Amino acid sequence: MTVSTPMMVTFIVYILGMVLIGFIAYRSTKNFDDYILGGRSLGSVVTALSAGASDMSGWLLMGLPGAIFISGISESWIAIGLTIGAWLNWKIVAGRLRVQTEHHDNALTLPDFFSSRFEDNSKLLRVISAVIILVFFTIYCASGIVAGARLFESTFGMSYETALWAGAAATIAYTFIGGFLAVSWTDTVQASLMIFALLLTPIMVIIAVGGFSDSLQVIEAKSLENLDMLKGLNFVAVVSLLGWGLGYFGQPHILARFMAADSHRSIRTARRIGMAWMILCLAGAVAVGFFGIAYFQNNPAQAAGVSDNAERIFIELARILFNPWIAGILLSAILAAVMSTLSCQLLVCSSALTEDLYKNFLRKNASQRELVWVGRMMVLLVAVIAIALAADPNNRVLGLVSYAWAGFGAAFGPVVLFAVCWSRTTRNGALAGMIIGAATVLIWKHYAWLGLYEIIPGFVFASIAIVLVSLMGRAPSKAAQQRFAAAEAEYNAD
Template sequence: MNMIATITLFVTVGLIFIIGLLVSRTSSTNHSFLEDYYLGGRRLGGFVLAMTMTATYGSASSFIGGPGVAYNEGLGWVLLSITQVATGYFTLMILGKRFALMAKKYKAITMVDFLKERYQSKWVVLLSSFSIIIFLFSAMAAQWIGGGRLIESITGLSYHSALFIFVLTVIIYVTFGGFRAVTLTDSIQGSIMLIGTIILLVSIIISGGGISSIMTDLQSENPNLITPYGADGSLSPQYVSSFWILVGVGVIALPQIVIRAMSYQNTKAFHRALIIGTLVVGIIMLNMHLIGVFARPILPGIEVADTVIPLIALEVLPAWLAGIVLAAPLAAIMSTVDSLLLLVSSTIVKDIYINYIEPEASRKKVRTLSMTITALLGIIVYLIAVNPPDLIIWLNLYTIGGLEAAFLWPVVMGIYWDKGTKQGAIAAIITGFTSYILLQAFYPNPFGMHAVVSSLAISLIAYIGASKLSQSATL
């Protein structure tokens, strides 16, 4: 148990949350409750937008799992992870102004809203809601576990009590704060992440005796650690390159990213977000994964990869500073969880309940319902996370790929190809979703690449094919 680190950690996290709640209370708007609670009234500024994108995406996989794998694989894994720098500009540029205009015209609050108005189909709504709930549930469980692990290794509490503290904080915060509170804390958390990873990286380099000596240590332990091919030489160029699709380009289709691309105030904010986002994502990803690699000569023999970051921080930093710096990954996990929780809740309340069960529900009822569902969901995920699998990164990547395979084409083609039809969207969602699950289960690396690449190809063919067929049928 590290008392001082524990105290500074919780104080930092507590302060972030109090600020978020206070600020979100004082800013009242005359938008509808739903638009406010789930979308912050479409009034995000540039800095907040960039940071909320970064914080949402820079989740447990990049802060806990990723550096853990980098610890084992060496620089090859940093090379793989740096593909995420594309998320900083590509997602926003592609969804871009056209998406924001359409979303505003449709009055869309969720990604499903957008798909509903674009394709005018009940089946698209039900299918996409269903996939979002399934996949984001497992993503949330992965994040919950990451948060629990982190608190466990800093404080020395048992995993279960750590998880409980984590979940309780998140549920209370999200339930009462909504999207605006979440995005505001995201910007504080994003800043902590940025500064925290820089402090940590510099301290590690100093205690490892400089970059050259760390590299020499790595090279003498296993020369493969400083090649692009991973510790046992198994990271092939085509496999690593396919991560451009999985964690770089394909991120466009993640619902938590999509809704952020419709929540900015004006195009000035959008432009600033592009510039800030690229730099911040790039630096954070580079730093975090390098920290994982550099930790190896300093603290050899860590067995549970997920504990690399907390252990190395406690090793090289004074305890009080370690607590503050570790608030960064905890912050990242919390903000990812916050937004996933809101997203699943909005899918249930807005996309299913209001669309099909009670369209004329009163503001008060919607409010109570949104908050109840949000809290309830949090509790269910907690129950799943109580008995967790070991390496959270794989679970998380599984989710990301599944959502991308299902939604990439319905969203992107829905924006840019006027001839796309609801049949196309349905075909793309079903083929993308099922082919990804089947490939992952039976043949995970077709052509030496991640399964998401093949699933996206299949789903694109299905989208175009079904759209063309349904057009000629209606003519």
Template sequence: MNTKYIILFLYFSVLFLIGYFAAKRIKNTKDYYVGGKKLNFWVVAFSARATGESAWLLLGLTGLGAMVGVSAFWVVLGEVIGVTVSWFFMAEKFKKLSDKYNSITIPDYLVSRFKPKGNTLRIVAATALSLFVIIYVSAQIDATGSAFESFLGWNYFTGAIVGFLIVLTYIFSGGFVAVAWSDLFQGLIMLIGLVGLPIVAYVSISSDVSISQELTKLDPSFLNIWGEGGLTLINIFTILGFVFIGLGFMGSPQLFVRFMSIKGISEIKKGRWVAFVFTILTDSCAVLIGIFGRYLLTSIDANPEDILGNGGQNVLPLLVEEIMPLTLIGLYIAAVLSAIMSTIDSLLVVASSAISRDFYQQIYKPKKTEVELAKISKIITLLLAVFALIIAMIVAITTPERTIFWFVIFGWSGIAATFCPTIILSLFWNKFNTKGAIASMITGFLSVPLFKFGFTSLDGVGIYFEKLGELGPSFILAIIIGIIVSSITSKQYVNSEIKSITE
């Protein structure tokens, strides 16, 4: 046990040092929110991937692999597609435009892109971002408590609060610079931990054993890529739901702010390959950890409820305890916490910027100095974090049967459905306008809870919407509404112009 705490102490010491040195580089809000737009491709690529994965990867996706087997690789496919599209087809264009507009937040970019007459666009963007970020951060705080509980036997609430205080300390001082460099450090720990564990697990399995045969005995559908029952309609909806998770990489603010922070286009061209390889390795290994963990833990007569309870999210901690030496268990605790904290810090900076810059400075107090705004940003960061902590505690008390996988996905879906369709259309469709952007964001924002809680309760078809998830249909609907509203308002504008000319 002492070894675990020593490794954790070293891990947290590095984070605090990063925060300390990063604080010395913060001169203005541009530094605080986007690192002065001077970060290199290694930092940005690892930061984007560490932020995009979160506890969902190490506890959620490993658990899904243990529950459903190889069909969890559909999630990997969706993630790879999403990362590829964002880095290879969207990043360069977004970087050029955000630099042209001198944007340091996503609402900044949208306002500069559409040049609206009022503040409605900025208000809608900042409000939606703030609300869903709080939900997303609360899911990560929840995962922090679960991680400390699983690995160290701590009380859940103690672990959640300790993790919350640690991440708040280094982000409070160093802003985006601290976030990005700590994400690089944490991303490396995640990569090493995720790639190493399935290798050790595979070596631990006797060569006389046929893993595929044993897994099939446990669950006949475990190695069926289509899931239980084969290629059925319900499984098609399930697969689509898994693949649609990757849509969130195509414009989510906490990820695209990384493209604002990178030094230049040449760095994006290098970073895209780092992000691509990182995604394939970490996501595939997460599923393999679940699969190997299901077999190894079952073969030692572990309690099935311990393995598959709560969506299988205990598989990684149990497997680490079973096959890893004591000196490395601390590394895996750090890996899980890395995934969690790299997401919390990024989200808090993004939400803080939305409120302090897009609400407070741009709308109400445009004459505030950089020094004053930096102080306000830190206060808002603290308040947002406290709100998220309160929500996490409430959910933990009222919904003990929740799983990390779907708790995180709801917050992820809300941010993605609100912003990704708007970002995509803003980059690739010249006729997309202010009214279309507002309509698209509102549609995505409202559709997520509607599909999550409304359509899933419908008799007969509810199960299909439950399997499909909320992100895919919300995303598609937001794009459709954005196109329709832009097309209608553009025609109205053209017709009025023609009428004024003829008169």
């Protein structure tokens, strides 16, 4: 038996398990509502773990540990910013969005919600938000496919081109078959696998180096700067890293989990579960990269893999330190992270194409069965485009994610916040915020002014635009304000 055979068996069993869940979900998918939001039936645990798993892509096990390995503990500012942003998203947005979407024509998608919430009869909001979703999510999907390709390339010695298709195939299969329920149920399994891998691996790395204090001594001996939270960072750099947290308010694949909860009452419990899971996973990812410095400093002969690409550090540590069968389970966690996020993104793109464009502009009277099958076809279409974008082997996961994350955070984040918190927000205000947020990200990214992460100016300018344009225009109709007030009263009733 070769070293890779146990890993191959583990991967195949894992993938078959995910596809089986897809077939089970297929039997529970009766209409397009089920395919897109699972009939709003998710309990607290599934809502929490599905939101977490859909959030933390391959970036969690590849991008973040790789950044820590290269730069030291200073890169953990990203994790701090994400933790704060996620908590605020659960606290401010989650429950309100669940109630507001139900009060506004039982909206199934973000464009659907914007269109109803702001009484946009022109459908301009729906079209622009759907286009933004398609542009940035296709880039985001590409990042997931790159992460999966790296995993298959490193583990099985495949060419990058072959690994692209191998990594994407299973995710496409269960998303295509089972829709939202398959994605949410598999997310729960995948979140459990991810936290197991991220807690076990750094413990084994520390033991292999000789203990916690010995590990710190080795890291300090290599470079004292590895322990410096401000290594190479000025004020702008720290703000940029913390600014990642702003992205949560506008991520459609995470917001969809809130919309799918069985009630807003489930959100409180889900928040506690979700935040505990997230903090432990982020701490584990930081620890993998940080203590990996000590391991490869002591074992330079084994460092070839991470020298070529630091984002492979988790993969290399799992292969070196664990029995091949256990390593196979741990490396499946990367596949879990990739699959959980990629499946959510494919589904959101599919819903934007099907619900917001196909149904509204081409086939208003389409049957539920037709919409489900169009949704499945759209999953395939977006996946193929994302694979084409991911074809460049020089792609880096963190770079692709940061661009898409900023795009959504600036374009949708302020609009979502004002939509659920300020009844005076108007259609034109939301439209101005969306366009200015997206445009700022695109322009700022190109010119890289001040070295500031583009999500921050995008978020600020979009928020200012929403307030100014809303106040300058006519107030929303009495009916719109009554719907908002009724939803807010229901949210505050408990």
